[in-house]
Amino acid sequence: MRILHTSVVDRLLRATDRLVPPRKAHAHCDLPCGVYDPAQARIEAQSVKAIQERYQNAEKTKSAGETVEDYRTRCLGIKEERANLVKEHLWVLWTDYFKPEHKEKFPELHDLFWNATKEAGLAKKSQDPGQGQKLLDVIDQISNIFWETKKA
Amino acid sequence: MRILHTSVVDRLLRATDRLVPPRKAHAHCDLPCGVYDPAQARIEAQSVKAIQERYQNAEKTKSAGETVEDYRTRCLGIKEERANLVKEHLWVLWTDYFKPEHKEKFPELHDLFWNATKEAGLAKKSQDPGQGQKLLDVIDQISNIFWETKKA
Amino acid sequence: MRILHTSVVDRLLRATDRLVPPRKAHAHCDLPCGVYDPAQARIEAQSVKAIQERYQNAEKTKSAGETVEDYRTRCLGIKEERANLVKEHLWVLWTDYFKPEHKEKFPELHDLFWNATKEAGLAKKSQDPGQGQKLLDVIDQISNIFWETKKA
Amino acid sequence: MRILHTSVVDRLLRATDRLVPPRKAHAHCDLPCGVYDPAQARIEAQSVKAIQERYQNAEKTKSAGETVEDYRTRCLGIKEERANLVKEHLWVLWTDYFKPEHKEKFPELHDLFWNATKEAGLAKKSQDPGQGQKLLDVIDQISNIFWETKKA
Amino acid sequence: MRILHTSVVDRLLRATDRLVPPRKAHAHCDLPCGVYDPAQARIEAQSVKAIQERYQNAEKTKSAGETVEDYRTRCLGIKEERANLVKEHLWVLWTDYFKPEHKEKFPELHDLFWNATKEAGLAKKSQDPGQGQKLLDVIDQISNIFWETKKA
């Protein structure tokens, strides 16, 4: 399945990937280790949307040996897990990375995370890739704020 | 703690980040959903190295209310978990993403993953950030191959 | 170890426990099943505080066959897990149970959960039962709001 | 969904909740921290029964965007997890909290826990809320014994 | 259900089980504790195949209170978990137990593990006990090598 549309921007991005070493990735822990990255949530949300797309095209994307019903049952189970991981990564970022001074500068912070994690919950019930895209969009909003605070 | 060294390349990369939408991230599942990304392993490996650095600078990085001994005990426990996640993400990538045709083109594939996951195991026993860097380096080798196969 | 202080209120409560069937408890899931209860977070927070107390009285509370150092190492590891469970239960409650209308009525909702989960993070670094009590107090504030919304 | 029937006893209980601070909750660990509470198992069993009820009323309780079949598939997956948690909490209580002197006083202890965890296993196969109620009833029997031992 | 075919070899094996204390089993950890055993992967693979057989005979093996559809949905979910455990145990064995000298003596080692874990992935999509048998066969090949290295 094609996940990345080969837009001009995307091709530029790929070109960039080849020129410079891959972007440093970031995680977390309560040590704290100081490593965070919204990419963790985004990766799982990509999976969620990809599963919704495959659910829609079950006939084509399922393997030869399984029925459409069984394939969709597996879609639902795996999507449930992936959506949980989205919530998990977002919650960690919200509580562990963001500080009161960030909240002051970005007063929408709490609502953004609340909506994003609620959207991840909705993803469990929805087989519509449009819903998955909404989840990705709100994660991107959070990501933009995150990288703003890193620039400071 | 400073994780990203502000090298020229890094600043160029940051500039790029601001110009283009963030790089699409990739994950996995056995559906399969087709979403993979070595960044997942790398993020956790960054944590491993950051913890090794903090272990070395325990006096400075610990919080006021805990002893150096207790802080280091927590370092060890959290590093154990993070190193496990590194292994997990690498194993998934090896088994689920890579196909025989990749193996043919990159015959070093198996050994790379074997060494990388063994290095992640060593990270549990080592408090040396140099060891963590070796882990990051072998993950970067895998990452380069991964992105090569994506270009194809 | 005595966890419950035998205050008058407590004794009344115990008397009540004997007269009426135990209070119905509540949990959750994204089905959603509609079952929630702040008691889940509180139970784990009680553990956190009890571990902090035992850490302080390690000589007396450790078993005969282990050293004080080993006992405390185990305290730290178990406290880490319990504090994680506190965060987990609180995050679920915040995202899954509370609705915009609750937020309107209790505008402090987001900050309460942010502070409570941050306090749970601090519990990993603190061996002071006073800190554990602060965690319990903020959970009780959340609990009060929760039961207010249930009355409505 | 209404989970609590507004019986007289229940209303008395609610009134009590408002008069006295919430009942102290209890958990566990092998430290041991000394904090235990059968409420943890009961909360998850409430979820199990609530899911069985929703499975029966799938048409009404499902969200607009999902089919009855998909909703029920999710019911089964989530019920499986919740029933596992019931077993887990009961096993911990049986092994970690109860002591030989309790066993002497309550010789039915082992059979009660065996039956309760077996009932939790049956819950995975049953979509009948009556079965879930049987699970709750046996947990309540355990709970009564637990609180008896606490009074001593 | 009959899982073990009562072949002559099997009966001899059973007889042996009664004469000598049960074979010492082996596990692992990165301490490392030095305890490993391919039986861990094999046990879970037996489950995978048993589930595939039960899926085929759903009418007979399901419990009275559940529909064939619901039983099969549960089959798929549980098989997914068991197949994950197969992969997990195999990956650990590959990275943690096997050393370069083993690789030299058994150059097929990497491919065997790659194929075995890929076969475990296929098991999620397949309801055919023949596929499960293939998974068992490749695990037995690994097991033979493992016990060869232990003899040395």
Added chain:
Amino acid sequence: MRILHTSVVDRLLRATDRLVPPRKAHAHCDLPCGVYDPAQARIEAQSVKAIQERYQNAEKTKSAGETVEDYRTRCLGIKEERANLVKEHLWVLWTDYFKPEHKEKFPELHDLFWNATKEAGLAKKSQDPGQGQKLLDVIDQISNIFWETKKA
């Protein structure tokens, strides 16, 4: 480290291993899949004892790059996990495999499992391989009963 003492019985057993294909292993799930094996608990208990031995010989068994203190801290953390797995496998066997007719024939069943899981709990606090051996012994008693019921 030598885990298996080369007793005569052990050498006979090894010889047997070479003559006959490895003993079929067994696991479980609530499907149920009908696959069970006490070896799962025993493998983890072997790890527990091996860790206790290594704790005692920390100077010799630790790797070059870590202090004795850090090595022992890791011993404690990993032993905690392994002991949990012992409990888990035993609880599953007790609830899911054994039936009332087994209980009638082996009236000591409940107490055996209670003692075994309590012994696994004690293993977290004990650094004495003798304690680990006691855990193995009680698991072997359970194992004997298990295989008796399988012969029937």
